[in-house]
Amino acid sequence: MKVMPADILTEDTAIESLRKFFHGKPFLFLGTGMSCALDVRFGMGALKDTLIEKVSKCTLTDTQKTEWEAVLASLEKEVDLENALNSVNNQDLLKMLTDITGSFVASIDKDFAYRIAQGSAEWPASLILKKLVTTLPEGDRILHVLTPNYDMLFEYACDYAGIPYTNGHFGGVECRKDWKAVDRALLEPEQICQGMKMKTVYRHKKHVRLYKVHGSLNYFFHHNAVIENNAWMWNPPAFAERVMITPGLSKYQTLQRYRQELLLSADAAIDRATHFLFLGYGFNDSHIEEYIKRKLITQACHGLIVTRDSNPRIQSLLDQSDNLWLVCKTEDKTTGGTRIFNRKYSDSLTLPKKNIWDIGEFTKQILGG
Numbered sequence: 001m002k003v004m005p006a007d008i009l010t011e012d013t014a015i016e017s018l019r020k021f022f023h024g025k026p027f028l029f030l031g032t033g034m035s036c037a038l039d040v041r042f043g044m045g046a047l048k049d050t051l052i053e054k055v056s057k058c059t060l061t062d063t064q065k066t067e068w069e070a071v072l073a074s075l076e077k078e079v080d081l082e083n084a085l086n087s088v089n090n091q092d093l094l095k096m097l098t099d100i101t102g103s104f105v106a107s108i109d110k111d112f113a114y115r116i117a118q119g120s121a122e123w124p125a126s127l128i129l130k131k132l133v134t135t136l137p138e139g140d141r142i143l144h145v146l147t148p149n150y151d152m153l154f155e156y157a158c159d160y161a162g163i164p165y166t167n168g169h170f171g172g173v174e175c176r177k178d179w180k181a182v183d184r185a186l187l188e189p190e191q192i193c194q195g196m197k198m199k200t201v202y203r204h205k206k207h208v209r210l211y212k213v214h215g216s217l218n219y220f221f222h223h224n225a226v227i228e229n230n231a232w233m234w235n236p237p238a239f240a241e242r243v244m245i246t247p248g249l250s251k252y253q254t255l256q257r258y259r260q261e262l263l264l265s266a267d268a269a270i271d272r273a274t275h276f277l278f279l280g281y282g283f284n285d286s287h288i289e290e291y292i293k294r295k296l297i298t299q300a301c302h303g304l305i306v307t308r309d310s311n312p313r314i315q316s317l318l319d320q321s322d323n324l325w326l327v328c329k330t331e332d333k334t335t336g337g338t339r340i341f342n343r344k345y346s347d348s349l350t351l352p353k354k355n356i357w358d359i360g361e362f363t364k365q366i367l368g369g
Contacts, residue, residue: 009345017342018325018366021304025140027273028132030125030147030154033280033307034359037124041108042151044247047101048081054100064093082247082284094246102150102242106217106234109151116156123157125279128363130161133206141206144269148214148285150244152233155210164207167216168265169228176227179265211266213288219243226262270295278305279359283313296321306362310339318343329357 007013035042052075055068070087088094115121133143147154158165166182169175187202212219218233219226221241232240243262270291283289295301296317303324305314310328318324318341326341330350338356341348355361 007345009340009342009347009349011349011351014340014349015366018304018327018340021275021277021302021325022367024275024302025137025143026132026275026277026304027270028129028143028145029276029278029281030145030149031279031281031307032149033282034123034125035149035151035153035280037280037308037359038112038121038153039108042105042149044081047104048075050104051081051097051100054104055096058096060093061090064090067093085247095241098242098244098246101246102217102236102244105150109153109217110234112151112153113156116153116160119160123153124359125154126157126161127360128279128367129157129208130163131363131367133163133208136206141204143206143208144211144266144273145208146211146213146266146270146288148288149212150215150217152217158208164205165210166207167210167212167228173231174222174227174229176225209265209269211262211269213262213266214245214285215243215262217242217244267291274301276301276303278303278307280307281305282307282311283317289313293317293320296324306357306359308357327357327362329355 032043040046052072060068067088067090071084074084074087075081085097088097112121116123136143145154155165157163164186166186168177168179168182170178170181170185183204186204186207188205189200189202191198192201193199216228216233218228218230219242220229220232220236221227221243222229222239226243229240236242273295276292276295283292296303297320300321300323303317303321304327305325306327307314308329310326314326318326322344324342326339326348328339330337330339330352332350332352335352336355337350337352338354339348339350340356356365
């Protein structure tokens with residue numbers, strides 16, 4: 001049943017509601033916006049230009065040429081890259097696109113790996129991530145994070161900030177999925193008082209579980225399994241097949257192939273969660289949106305979107321979700337500022353010259369970071 005908005009949203013009410021959201025432990029979704037805030041080349045626009053340039057220099061079969069010309073025709077009509085690539089079904093062309101995408105993202109990623117490690121560049125969500133991990137409840141010491149991003153900015157930021165994290169891979173140079181081994185490795189001893197005696201118990205360190213559901217620069221299909229190999233990510237050997245699910249309908253076929261490795265643990269964690277925080281997330285993935293709609297609309301879970309720009313997909317979710325909030329940049333380019341929206345209120349709130357949509361400023365204003 002649609003709620004009839006009546007109350008006017010005030011700044012005090014909005015800030016109080018945003019702070020109240022964090023009384024629950026959020027499941028964190030990180031979108032491309034978090035990478036683009038550091039460098040716009042991580043976005044779809046730069047990838048589109050790169051694919052057009054590189055594929056034009058490749059020798060294509062007649063089938064591949066027909067499919068690629070259909071992609072170019074769609075792009076000419078200003079169809080977004082995600083939908084334009086739906087024309088591609090040829091497996092060799094798909095591999096070519098994956099290899100080009102991997103090399104392009106790796107070239108930018110490598111630069112930021114060194115800069116973040118030296119402290120000369122900071123990933124925008126570092127502050128809120130550290131805040132969320134340090135404030136994890138003692139009885140639930142795991143922060144779940146899902147991202148479709150291929151890059152390693154999250155991992156570099158965690159290493160620099162000293163935040164323990166795992167993506168479920170365990171081993172040496174070539175790591176394989178083994179959540180049980182990871183769980184054991186993240187246990188630490190603690191002394192507790194039991195009656196008149198001290199007893200040693202083992203509990204998890206506060207840490208992040210990272211689900212890279214579209215693959216990663218350091219994921220490869222090798223020896224009939226998805227493995228992690230950091231030594232290969234910037235310049236992989238010819239025999240190593242990247243596990244990077246590129247845009248287009250074909251990605252759903254690939255998701256089924258890698259489903260156990262990439263999705264099952266994330267599925268279970270999403271099912272258990274009641275609060276969802278979306279940072280720089282554009283809601284472009286219909287597979288993931290199925291879960292999101294069920295949680296936010298059907299189950300009326302709590303949600304918060306913090307992003308620079310809203311879009312029709314976000315607005316559609318907002319119009320159907322009582323407990324979903326949006327914090328984004330205003331469209332007024334003269335004064336700037338922040339727009340805050342929840343459908344229970346008669347209109348959105350505009351805060352001129354306040355950039356709470358910026359994740360660093362949001363953390364300071366809402367979480368006191």
